[in-house]
Amino acid sequence: MSIRRFRPFSLLAGLVFVAGLGACSLAAAGSDATTLPDPSVDVAAAPGDQVAVLAGGCFWGLQAVFEHVKGVKKVWAGYSGGAANTAEYERVSDGDTGHAESVKILYDPARVSYGQLLKVFFSVATDPTQLNRQGPDTGTQYRSVIFYGNDEQKRVATAYIAQLTAARSFNDPIVTQVVPLKAFYVAEPYHQDYAQRHPNEPYIVFNDAPKVVHLKQLFPSLYQPDQMVVDVQLH
Template structure:
């Protein structure tokens, strides 16, 4: 088993403890840190479970966030954007496969909409202004990307990004890609539910646990507390 991200722990932990990076690496939305607006374009009513595939940094944190969202039934960590033959962690970590660390989200559209998932994504799950990186993780495999599965998802994602840009929701340009989903490949078993199973690892404590806290704070009606907390964190 090779988890290259572990190499960052000693340096990352020491920098964070000295106050160098702060407890979370999300962008600040708006000049007054106002909540993001609801999408003006959203999905039509649908019957049956729906699927969303999103990328934006380490899939550990993405999975941890969406596992706590009302209406979400299952979240897998995996890879999207490249070929099946290169969909393994060692190859993806090289940064030249076209893959991004992603999550596949199966959800009930009667409880949470695609547009609401995107609002959560942009608000607490990823920093859409960081190009080919998220915080301490650098490379195209950590890019911010929405992999749409149909025309409606493309329309909603494109419209919401345009809405956020028009509202000047972020101080820096949004660089999130909107690209067709060609395949999703489930990551190795040791990556699944990683944040939940390793809540005390420095990477999780400093990078992923705060996202779950922000989810609870910003989306109290969509937050599900009974799926197991990632870690107890107090943000100031």
């Protein structure tokens, strides 16, 4: 089992909670989820699968959340924002490559819209008010970013952040960046589906599993169980 760098606090916290609380308490002790309004602007449905690339903390948790969203066909953990020659975990962990731990989401826009993915992102997958960190993980590689692939995605992302800001949906300012997607680099194989393959690891139990629980609670019509996630080739 691989242990991530820069996670001593989170692992210790997980062990303390495992010793003192049951699984239900662990889920309740995770990062808070937020009920948000639907986006007032969305990408028009189009035939064929579409791609969204998002970043906001450890890619283990992001991948775990979006793999449970109906209409999502595949999620890859990886890196965006930096150069190809630094898109590897040991380099990205230094925090000076420009990369953010990210996920590439292949989805069917007839079943889930881009705006709905952003609502899930802001509601349960990440805290968009934390700058260059997420929970116990600190560094620019954990920053919150929407990497837009076209002008329509940019328009929807920008409008939704403005909508949430005007509605004062969060107590603190949203610091999520909206930047063009230059490239997405798939992370090492041992990072793929990490939460699903290591459900009892303290970091997953304390930090990531609660996000999936919140997804099921807040988005019951969008939630899909593990067995419904299909495997397709990266393209």
